[in-house]
Amino acid sequence: MNSRSAYGSDHPIGVAVLGMGNVGTEVVRIIQNQTEDLRQRVGAALVLRGVAVRRPDVDRGIPAELLTTDAHALVARDDVDLVVEVMGGIDPARELIGAALSAGKSVVTANKALLADYTGELAAAALPSRADLYFEAAVAGAIPVVRPLIQSMSGDRVNRVVGIVNGTTNFILSAMDETGADYDETLAEATRLGYAEADPTADVEGFDAAAKAAILASLAFHTRVTAADVYREGISKITSEDMETAAAVGCTVKLLAICERVPGRPAAEEGGKDRISVRVYPALIPRKHPLSAVTGAFNAVVVEAENAGRLMFYGQGAGGAPTASAVMGDLVMAARNKFYGGRAPGESVYAELPIAPIGDTPTRYHVNLQVADRTGVLQEVAGEFARHGVSISTVRQEGSDEGARLVVVTHEAAESALADTVAALAELESVTSVTSVLRLEGTEE
Amino acid sequence: MNSRSAYGSDHPIGVAVLGMGNVGTEVVRIIQNQTEDLRQRVGAALVLRGVAVRRPDVDRGIPAELLTTDAHALVARDDVDLVVEVMGGIDPARELIGAALSAGKSVVTANKALLADYTGELAAAALPSRADLYFEAAVAGAIPVVRPLIQSMSGDRVNRVVGIVNGTTNFILSAMDETGADYDETLAEATRLGYAEADPTADVEGFDAAAKAAILASLAFHTRVTAADVYREGISKITSEDMETAAAVGCTVKLLAICERVPGRPAAEEGGKDRISVRVYPALIPRKHPLSAVTGAFNAVVVEAENAGRLMFYGQGAGGAPTASAVMGDLVMAARNKFYGGRAPGESVYAELPIAPIGDTPTRYHVNLQVADRTGVLQEVAGEFARHGVSISTVRQEGSDEGARLVVVTHEAAESALADTVAALAELESVTSVTSVLRLEGTEE
Numbered sequence: 001m002n003s004r005s006a007y008g009s010d011h012p013i014g015v016a017v018l019g020m021g022n023v024g025t026e027v028v029r030i031i032q033n034q035t036e037d038l039r040q041r042v043g044a045a046l047v048l049r050g051v052a053v054r055r056p057d058v059d060r061g062i063p064a065e066l067l068t069t070d071a072h073a074l075v076a077r078d079d080v081d082l083v084v085e086v087m088g089g090i091d092p093a094r095e096l097i098g099a100a101l102s103a104g105k106s107v108v109t110a111n112k113a114l115l116a117d118y119t120g121e122l123a124a125a126a127l128p129s130r131a132d133l134y135f136e137a138a139v140a141g142a143i144p145v146v147r148p149l150i151q152s153m154s155g156d157r158v159n160r161v162v163g164i165v166n167g168t169t170n171f172i173l174s175a176m177d178e179t180g181a182d183y184d185e186t187l188a189e190a191t192r193l194g195y196a197e198a199d200p201t202a203d204v205e206g207f208d209a210a211a212k213a214a215i216l217a218s219l220a221f222h223t224r225v226t227a228a229d230v231y232r233e234g235i236s237k238i239t240s241e242d243m244e245t246a247a248a249v250g251c252t253v254k255l256l257a258i259c260e261r262v263p264g265r266p267a268a269e270e271g272g273k274d275r276i277s278v279r280v281y282p283a284l285i286p287r288k289h290p291l292s293a294v295t296g297a298f299n300a301v302v303v304e305a306e307n308a309g310r311l312m313f314y315g316q317g318a319g320g321a322p323t324a325s326a327v328m329g330d331l332v333m334a335a336r337n338k339f340y341g342g343r344a345p346g347e348s349v350y351a352e353l354p355i356a357p358i359g360d361t362p363t364r365y366h367v368n369l370q371v372a373d374r375t376g377v378l379q380e381v382a383g384e385f386a387r388h389g390v391s392i393s394t395v396r397q398e399g400s401d402e403g404a405r406l407v408v409v410t411h412e413a414a415e416s417a418l419a420d421t422v423a424a425l426a427e428l429e430s431v432t433s434v435t436s437v438l439r440l441e442g443t444e445e
Numbered sequence: 446m447n448s449r450s451a452y453g454s455d456h457p458i459g460v461a462v463l464g465m466g467n468v469g470t471e472v473v474r475i476i477q478n479q480t481e482d483l484r485q486r487v488g489a490a491l492v493l494r495g496v497a498v499r500r501p502d503v504d505r506g507i508p509a510e511l512l513t514t515d516a517h518a519l520v521a522r523d524d525v526d527l528v529v530e531v532m533g534g535i536d537p538a539r540e541l542i543g544a545a546l547s548a549g550k551s552v553v554t555a556n557k558a559l560l561a562d563y564t565g566e567l568a569a570a571a572l573p574s575r576a577d578l579y580f581e582a583a584v585a586g587a588i589p590v591v592r593p594l595i596q597s598m599s600g601d602r603v604n605r606v607v608g609i610v611n612g613t614t615n616f617i618l619s620a621m622d623e624t625g626a627d628y629d630e631t632l633a634e635a636t637r638l639g640y641a642e643a644d645p646t647a648d649v650e651g652f653d654a655a656a657k658a659a660i661l662a663s664l665a666f667h668t669r670v671t672a673a674d675v676y677r678e679g680i681s682k683i684t685s686e687d688m689e690t691a692a693a694v695g696c697t698v699k700l701l702a703i704c705e706r707v708p709g710r711p712a713a714e715e716g717g718k719d720r721i722s723v724r725v726y727p728a729l730i731p732r733k734h735p736l737s738a739v740t741g742a743f744n745a746v747v748v749e750a751e752n753a754g755r756l757m758f759y760g761q762g763a764g765g766a767p768t769a770s771a772v773m774g775d776l777v778m779a780a781r782n783k784f785y786g787g788r789a790p791g792e793s794v795y796a797e798l799p800i801a802p803i804g805d806t807p808t809r810y811h812v813n814l815q816v817a818d819r820t821g822v823l824q825e826v827a828g829e830f831a832r833h834g835v836s837i838s839t840v841r842q843e844g845s846d847e848g849a850r851l852v853v854v855t856h857e858a859a860e861s862a863l864a865d866t867v868a869a870l871a872e873l874e875s876v877t878s879v880t881s882v883l884r885l886e887g888t889e890e
Contacts, residue, residue: 030600040793144597147589147593147596147597148589151589153770154777155770307773308760308767309760315753315757321754322754325750326753329597330600340788341788343786
């Protein structure tokens with residue numbers, strides 16, 4: 001076939017795999033077992049040249065001569081055309097991927113932490129060499145969401161991406177919702193079952209979700225967003241009382257990654273340019289909202305675009321085989337590009353939209369107050385909301401042993417206005433305590 | 446940039462649009478209004494060269510000189526690089542697309558009927574000229590499902606695709622489920638509201654869904670499947686009694702497009718090769734199944750793959766703007782390929798799996814019988830199922846005025862065995878009538 005630009009049909013395509021944990025093991029298995037399907041889909045054979053591991057003496061069920069501790073030498077080999085990076089962490093992954101891309105070797109990676117901060121650097125390394133950098137597996141495991149955002153949405157205007165993108169926290173919140181158990185107890189159970197790591201900080205404090213939010217926002221809004229741009233709160237402060245509060249109003253609590261276009265104000269201050277808001281926090285979400293049905297270790301991402309309307313993508317967000325499925329899809333596409341010529345879309349950051357600070361970001365709030373049980377309290381409380389420009393949607397008052405309980409649901413309000421309101425409420429003589437302040441997502445005003 | 450192969454950066458990319466119905470109108474609007482975003486995403490400007498219409502004298506809000514009745518001349522213009530076909534129907538779309546592809550002009554089409562029967566011919570026309578043929582909009586409107594199947598699943602092995610891919614029938618079935626109204630009445634209402642066409646045959650008899658099933662199966666199984674390979678039943682025989690029956694067992698009725706890999710039997714007869722089953726019919730589906738929540742004009746597609754597990758894609762399956770979103774995504778990708786060099790994956794039909802006849806296809810069944818109210822009837826009925834090798838999962842017996850009612854749910858059984866069973870049951874003296882036979886999908890055995 002005269003259309004093949006770089007390789008003859010007998011020239012196999014050499015693959016190096018960096019790392020052989022859960023995902024690497026599955027990738028190696030698929031490359032070695034699905035040889036004929038992969039050859040047909042690529043146009044040439046994919047041949048595993050080597051796997052970089054830390055401990056080469058462990059029996060991994062593949063020939064020992066394929067294992068090496070020298071990842072740099074493996075990447076540099078002349079017969080390696082494509083590199084799969086599934087070792088994780090910033091170093092040495094950053095350097096290895098950079099070296100591969102500079103040498104014109106396309107890279108498939110699942111490394112969200114690296115991508116969240118260094119996509120710009122890596123894309124720059126890939127530009128002159130025409131190498132591809134693919135990373136479907138970095139967000140939401142097996143669920144195709146990176147490719148749809150880059151390609152399928154390329155003729156549309158994305159306004160919002162909301163996702164449940166961390167399996168550990170979703171497992172914990174789902175279990176708390178079901179059993180009524182508190183956070184510490186549920187975390188311990190998740191650790192025991194292998195859903196949480198020994199040090200769960202990256203998951204439960206929202207760092208993992210924030211890295212994914214940065215990647216999603218970059219793709220959705222053609223603007224470089226790094227992890228530091230993402231406002232982040234984890235789930236470690238969510239109590240069983242919060243869960244009860246949520247249930248009482250027909251909601252559940254989910255850790256959401258929210259990437260949003262904030263329409264530009266016509267005022268001169270910003271020249272009318274749209275801004276974007278990227279944030280990760282636990283929020284109430286109505287049980288009838290499709291994301292509330294995403295339980296356990298599953299992930300889902302909702303994309304709202306001007307013409308497409310609301311799309312939802314759902315599936316397994318983690319695990320060796322599902323993540324390997326995403327890696328392999330990228331690997332076949334990168335190999336096809338090597339074989340037929342062509343190139344994946346590179347980084348697209350032309351829009352350069354500014355990031356709106358969290359204080360400016362409007363959300364609805366659900367505020368729980370313990371108040372004195374006497375007339376006039378409701379009026380006082382409502383007055384504080386009004387004074388700070390926070391409009392109330394509904395108020396519910398319930399008697400209790402220690403006075404009365406007020407549940408206030410607001411219309412959309414800026415974070416800063418709400419924070420000021422809460423501070424002022426706490427000062428009121430009639431307010432015993434502000435029991436909880438939870439954001440509310442997924443409702444239409 | 447030295448990486449641009451075919452065009453300099455000032456060379457715009459010319460687009461011809463064939464047809465200006467709902468979708469064409471939106472495509473033209475987006476090309477004309479989103480010029481700067483499109484230019485940034487492609488790398489060069491997209492310029493509308495002309496729109497082929499049947500009646501050029503109608504005011505369509507675009508300059509009259511862009512309108513032409515001569516689609517062939519428009520496609521052949523030297524300054525047309527890409528063709529968007531949204532006129533529908535087989536002729537003249539087939540010839541126009543073929544001419545464009547042969548001339549090296551990439552084509553984006555939403556024409557499922559054409560693709561279901563002529564993808565092979567069109568792909569062959571595109572092969573020597575290295576043109577792209579994209580058709581995301583042909584299945585499930587705005588929902589990215591064609592691209593995920595071609596690209597994201599390219600390193601996995603798809604076992605099953607099940608979708609609600611026709612908005613008209615889903616609107617009718619959802620309404621029947623909600624209101625209890627019968628089919629004719631609901632169809633009339635759907636027509637009045639614009640959800641059904643004046644001649645609804647293509648939708649209600651499952652032809653539209655069958656064309657989409659053929660496309661999905663071709664992509665999922667790397668095997669050319671045409672509309673004639675698809676077993677098809679429409680919804681026009683679904684009664685309000687069927688809906689009641691479904692509701693009584695916690696189910697609803699959906700028109701499903703099912704594409705399934707049937708594992709090869711080790712027997713010599715087929716050399717152990719997998720077969721595929723592609724079918725469209727109304728089926729009971731449990732209310733807790735995610736597809737049962739897909740109501741009205743929405744579409745959803747579930748993909749089950751060996752490594753990815755179960756994925757679901759959900760969104761608007763029809764309408765001008767959503768379909769145009771899918772067309773525009775394809776158009777930007779095709780334009781990028783023109784600009785940077787490169788090529789979309791072509792047709793992949795290497796697997797050539799045989800199609801399993803519907804008679805061989807195992808499904809669960811829900812059989813409703815009116816029987817004489819006397820002892821021994823249950824035993825007789827159960828005996829007929831056993832005699833034909835159809836295993837019973839549950840039986841429910843209810844008294845009624847005219848005797849008793851038996852509801853039999855089977856385990857998976859071949860269509861032919863079930864048909865024989867039903868014929869034999871109808872002959873039994875104790876069976877007054879076989880009230881309904883409905884397939885049951887979405888349950889684990």
